[in-house]
Amino acid sequence: MISTQLHPRLTKTADGFLTLDASRIVSVTLFGGTTDSSALIYDLGSNVFGVSALALTSNKIDLSRLGGIAGQAFWLDITGSGAIVYIECDGIQAIHAAITSGQTLVAADNGKGYTVTSGTSTHRLPLTSAISANYRVAFWNQSSGDQTILVPVAQLGNGLVLNNVEAPADGVILNQNEAVFFKFDGVRWVASGNGAATTV
């Protein structure tokens, strides 16, 4: 029998969320490609870590002795042709594809569907009372990539305004190039690009 892996590990070759839950990064390895490369990590939009490497070199940063870096929603920006980032991170939750405008979100645990309806420049994602305070929603601006916001849905009813996203009591308005993630029960994610529910 082989030993147990100490920390879950992610391999990333493109920009994207690492986690949308409380987590801790304990090591980052940047595999440099054919050009100079870098990996910048953001937590709720704030830069919290970065590492760079010259072309055809690699750079590993072991943060375990320091207790790592804690965050709520890590986002990774990668630059460099062929660069790969390996991350060891406690508290990893699988991240599903974003829901974008015109797509249908189906809640797998209660069978209710939420449809993103189209508008001229904004899109509305209806939220109902069926969504409890345990659910969270994150907005992701695909244009800038690093504008990550994670808020408890319970706050949305108070007219939360974040990142040019105005959330009235009955829903959330998404600007163009923004996507939405839903989290259920602190464990599962429901996301879909074609209307089919996917549960992690």
Place this chain on the structure above:
Amino acid sequence: MISTPIYKTQTVPASAAAQVGYTGARRLRAVLLFGGSANSQVEFKNAATDTGTVLLSVNALAGTSIFVDLSKVGGIDFGTAIYCKPAGTGAIAYVWYE
């Protein structure tokens, strides 16, 4: 469940040199200097502002990063405060401290 943090962290870009934490005795535990598009440097001064004695200086070539983990040797004491001053285009200092 994730583990409990050991040290405080702070990000200090070259565009905004800053005091690390609050004024008072601090201990620097580690620094990662993210080198930008030019050669970079970061100085740590024993002061709350851009004055005082430089107790640590770290350099990095353009496009590289340098990680200095002082926790193995107990860190460096700053009796007054820690002022972090990175320099170099795109340079960022990530600081672990107490």
